[in-house]
Amino acid sequence: MAGDCRCWCGECAYRTPWLTEPGSAGQLAQHYAEQHPDVEPGGRTEYRENEREGAGCVAALAVLFLLLLILATCQYQTGA
Numbered sequence: 001m002a003g004d005c006r007c008w009c010g011e012c013a014y015r016t017p018w019l020t021e022p023g024s025a026g027q028l029a030q031h032y033a034e035q036h037p038d039v040e041p042g043g044r045t046e047y048r049e050n051e052r053e054g055a056g057c058v059a060a061l062a063v064l065f066l067l068l069l070i071l072a073t074c075q076y077q078t079g080a
Helices: 021-035 055-079
Strands: 005-008 044-047
Touching: 005 021, 021 044
Parallel strands: none
Antiparallel strands: 005 044
8 A cells, every 4th residue: 555655855856655654754864865965854745635535524414414405395395
């Protein structure tokens, strides 16, 4: 399974593949040691967002809306 973190070099365009956070940081440190030996490691860390996050909430809201619609329709029919 692919990781959810990758690091970008602060000195060049290098970036690690998606790995775990320790794996990505280790690869960035190795890159700095080989490519920028006199520079302290820097750059930025990127975290992959889960595309499925929030889908359960949207589904729950849709179900609640449908239930309210059904209840309102039933209440209208019994009152008429």
